[in-house]
Amino acid sequence: MKNSLLFFFLGFLMACSQEAPVPKVDVNSLKTQDGVISGKLVGEDSIKTFMGIPFAAPPIGENRWREPQPVKPWEGIKVTVDNPPSAIQRPPVPFFAWSEEFLIPPAPISEDCLYLNVWTGAENQEEKRPVMVWIHGGGFSGGSGTVPLYDGEELAKKGIVVVTINYRLGVFGFLASPELSENSSSGTSGNYAFLDQIAALMWVKNNIAAFGGDPDNVTIAGQSAGSMSVNVLVGSPLAKGLFNKAIAQSGAMFNFDGARGGIGKEVVEKGGEEFMQKLGVSSIDEMRMIPADSLLAAGGSFWPYKDDYVIPINFDEAFTSGASNAVKLLTGWNADDNVSFAGPQIPAQFQETAKQKYPDRYEEYLKFFPANSEEELEETQAVLSEMMFGYQNFTWAKIQSELAPESSYLYHFTRVPPGEPNYGAFHSAEFSYSFHTLKYWNRPFTEVDYKLEDAMSQYWVNFVKNGDPNGEGLPKWPAFSSDNPMLMELGEEIQPIKPPHLEQIQFLQSIYLK
Numbered sequence: 001m002k003n004s005l006l007f008f009f010l011g012f013l014m015a016c017s018q019e020a021p022v023p024k025v026d027v028n029s030l031k032t033q034d035g036v037i038s039g040k041l042v043g044e045d046s047i048k049t050f051m052g053i054p055f056a057a058p059p060i061g062e063n064r065w066r067e068p069q070p071v072k073p074w075e076g077i078k079v080t081v082d083n084p085p086s087a088i089q090r091p092p093v094p095f096f097a098w099s100e101e102f103l104i105p106p107a108p109i110s111e112d113c114l115y116l117n118v119w120t121g122a123e124n125q126e127e128k129r130p131v132m133v134w135i136h137g138g139g140f141s142g143g144s145g146t147v148p149l150y151d152g153e154e155l156a157k158k159g160i161v162v163v164t165i166n167y168r169l170g171v172f173g174f175l176a177s178p179e180l181s182e183n184s185s186s187g188t189s190g191n192y193a194f195l196d197q198i199a200a201l202m203w204v205k206n207n208i209a210a211f212g213g214d215p216d217n218v219t220i221a222g223q224s225a226g227s228m229s230v231n232v233l234v235g236s237p238l239a240k241g242l243f244n245k246a247i248a249q250s251g252a253m254f255n256f257d258g259a260r261g262g263i264g265k266e267v268v269e270k271g272g273e274e275f276m277q278k279l280g281v282s283s284i285d286e287m288r289m290i291p292a293d294s295l296l297a298a299g300g301s302f303w304p305y306k307d308d309y310v311i312p313i314n315f316d317e318a319f320t321s322g323a324s325n326a327v328k329l330l331t332g333w334n335a336d337d338n339v340s341f342a343g344p345q346i347p348a349q350f351q352e353t354a355k356q357k358y359p360d361r362y363e364e365y366l367k368f369f370p371a372n373s374e375e376e377l378e379e380t381q382a383v384l385s386e387m388m389f390g391y392q393n394f395t396w397a398k399i400q401s402e403l404a405p406e407s408s409y410l411y412h413f414t415r416v417p418p419g420e421p422n423y424g425a426f427h428s429a430e431f432s433y434s435f436h437t438l439k440y441w442n443r444p445f446t447e448v449d450y451k452l453e454d455a456m457s458q459y460w461v462n463f464v465k466n467g468d469p470n471g472e473g474l475p476k477w478p479a480f481s482s483d484n485p486m487l488m489e490l491g492e493e494i495q496p497i498k499p500p501h502l503e504q505i506q507f508l509q510s511i512y513l514k
Contacts, residue, residue, distance in 0.1 A: 023125040024125070030210055031210060033206050033207055034074065035076075038078070038080065039080055048119070048121070051081055051083055052080050052083065052084030052115045055068075055114055055115065055116050055165070056070070057072060059192075060111050060292075065172075065180055066192075067185075067192070083108070084113070084115035085166075086105065086110075087113035087166050087168055088109055089104070089138075091106065097428070101432075104144040104146065111292040113168065114166060115166055116145060118211055119156040119163075122212020122213070125209055129159060130160045131163060132218075132221055133164075133201060133219070134163065135222035136166075136223075137223045140228075140302070141169050143169075144166050149437045154457065160461055161213035165200040167197050171298075171302050175190060175275070176271075177276065178273070179283065188309040191304055195310065204242070218244065221246070222248065223249040223251065225251065227249050233325075234246050234327055246328070247331070250334055250430075252331075252392035254319075254396065265307060268307075329400045329408040330409045331397055332411030332487065333392075333394075334425045335424060336416075338385035338389065346374070354369070369504065387505065395513060396408075405479075408479065408480045409468075409469055409477055411487055412499070415433070415492060417441075418446060418449065433449070433452055438450065462474075477496065
């Protein structure tokens with residue numbers, strides 16, 4: 001009897017001393033706050049992929065032009081293995097340098113678009129892998145998280161959790177009107193796209209641990225309009241506590257009138273009213289009855305603006321005063337970012353435009369950006385091609401480095417992708433290298449490209465992990481400093497260099513940055 005009690009007691013102690021089983025990241029049955037989902041395994045490394053997880057209720061019907069609403073929980077298991085709908089936009093048609101690899105899938109496209117995708121290599125929910133949330137570009141009128149070159153498998157293999165998101169675009173993402181503002185709890189309207197992005201980040205905060213991700217180690221990243229979005233989120237108090245690092249590729253808002261208060265609530269709301277008049281309606285209820293395709297076909301220009309809610313104060317002031325969210329920053333631009341946007345001009349026209357735009361400093365402007373002949377103007381246009389984005393990202397790195405030394409890293413992407421047509425190191429050319437997705441891009445890549453792809457993707461992953469891109473086997477990337485500005489050239493050579501066109505950038509800062 002005594003022996004039986006002894007064995008029972010020992011068995012009880014052993015059972016108590018054993019650790020509780022660690023929950024697995026189960027591709028067949030993973031629980032989120034809204035319900036159970038199933039995904040799929042991809043690749044030899046068994047990366048777990050979940051496509052089309054809803055992070056907000058469909059923004060349709062009464063939810064059109066409202067802040068994102070909670071998801072209605074579901075019963076059973078939601079299968080998340082197929083591409084979710086991209087936000088409603090014009091059908092994808094290749095143009096300029098942007099072949100089909102850069103565009104959204106032809107279908108599905110829908111107003112019901114608030115979904116995200118997750119790639120993870122974590123085996124259990126206790127791993128707490130760093131997280132990167134990617135915000136797509138597309139001029140706030142196109143794009144989605146399921147563009148082929150945004151595939152997150154390769155980065156997930158390197159030890160991070162990758163999330164790509166959708167958000168409302170165009171008229172659906174930015175329409176403002178007095179009626180919408182009056183009926184909103186915030187007293188404002190428009191900028192729904194950013195509220196969608198914030199809702200997606202809140203979903204990540206509440207759910208990413210189930211995928212083996214660390215909700216306290218989140219990097220937001222984006223390119224072009226996605227980079228501008230990253231800039232807005234870092235400047236917005238609504239996004240506080242949802243991330244601690246930022247990657248901004250070719251885009252910010254530092255001389256954008258909408259963010260600096262030049263285009264305010266009154267102007268944007270009036271534009272919304274005029275759009276409604278164009279459609280022959282007088283109320284938002286009537287607007288919500290119009291089919292989404294008809295709204296899209298009606299055209300119009302809809303952009304971010306200083307709404308005193310998402311963007312609460314003058315954007316320059318938010319950053320230079322230190323009122324923005326604290327982050328570490330990796331940012332930069334491409335050598336030929338603006339080639340696809342700059343229209344042809346003649347010297348006299350260029351000079352007259354400069355006089356109108358900078359009446360007090362146009363003579364000085366024309367010294368930095370001369371246009372006394374067609375040849376000289378062509379060279380100036382090449383410089384301004386870089387400045388459209390280069391000024392923005394250089395300025396952010398400068399401000400960030402002054403707020404927190406050793407916390408920002410600046411790059412200049414110079415690699416011209418091989419093949420025809422040749423548009424130089426064009427806008428968007430870099431993100432396939434950083435995503436390690438050249439295999440999905442139909443170009444005759446060489447060893448130079450694959451070496452650059454390996455380096456850039458590892459720099460990006462290192463930064464997502466610990467806020468510093470440097471690591472074993474990589475050329476040393478110096479932190480940016482205003483006193484001795486250096487950036488990393490990412491091209492045929494991978495090396496630190498002085499920023500190109502530094503005098504022109506500093507002159508523009510003397511105009512715009514107050």
